[in-house]
Amino acid sequence: MASIFLSRRDVAVGQRAPPVLRHELGVAVGRQAYQAYRDVLDSDRWQRLANAGARPQRLLFASTGTKDPAASDILYVRGLAAPNTVDTMPEKTLLAFADHGELSGAIPRDGGDAQQVLAAFAQAGVDLGALATTLQEEGARSFAASWKALMGSIEKKRDALR
Known part of the structure; x- marks a missing residue:
């Protein structure tokens, strides 16, 4: 999609x-x-x-x-x-x-x-082009931060279960 x-x-x-x-x-x-x-x-x-x-x-x-x-x-x-x-x-x-x-x-x-x-x-x-670029960059940073936090949570849980 x-x-x-x-x-x-x-x-x-x-x-x-x-x-x-x-x-x-x-x-x-x-x-x-x-x-x-x-x-x-x-x-x-x-x-x-x-x-x-x-x-x-x-x-x-x-x-x-x-x-x-x-x-x-x-x-x-x-x-x-x-x-x-x-x-x-x-x-x-x-x-x-x-x-x-x-x-x-x-x-x-x-x-x-x-x-x-x-x-x-x-x-x-x-400036619609500049706005789109800014929002795309902000969105990418936000998704990357969320992914990093998720991976950190999984690693913590994994380490706790060892």
């Missing part, structure tokens, strides 16, 4: 985003990724691979729990529903969606308004 962390983007731009754009970046990036994903699946090259038995990788929307209490608790679930995708939402988000969530349809094949929203962020002075 290809995994894209989304809510971190909205947290990262936070109050720097104009009010009309708050809580919009994560969904726009997810929709842009979905459009690119569908472009690949609709390509002649992929169709040849599929005809030979290849199976598509799924697009995974990660970090879809809403972190800002001012935003809808089902923001990402509602905005990113689409065929052949996976949403790794936290239990709190799943329960919120079961309680009051409704879908009005899937992400449009063309990503809907993703390009316009991303352009509005760029016009507002948000």
Whole structure:
């Protein structure tokens, strides 16, 4: 699966985003990724691979729990529903969606308004490329630290059992 962390983007731009754009970046990036994903699946090259038995990788929307209490608790679930995708939402988000969530349809094949929203962020002075790089680096460091901590815990347990 290809995994894209989304809510971190909205947290990262936070109050720097104009009010009309708050809580919009994560969904726009997810929709842009979905459009690119569908472009690949609709390509002649992929169709040849599929005809030979290849199976598509799924697009995974990660970090879809809403972190800002001012935003809808089902923001990402509602905005990113689409065929052949996976949403790794936290239990709190799943329960919120079961309680009051409704879908009005899937992400449009063309990503809907993703390009316009991303352009509005760029016009507002948000360097989306730099933001993506920063978040990727922070995420890699965080995952590496978690892995190191896990390995340390396993080693401790192993040593205690000797």
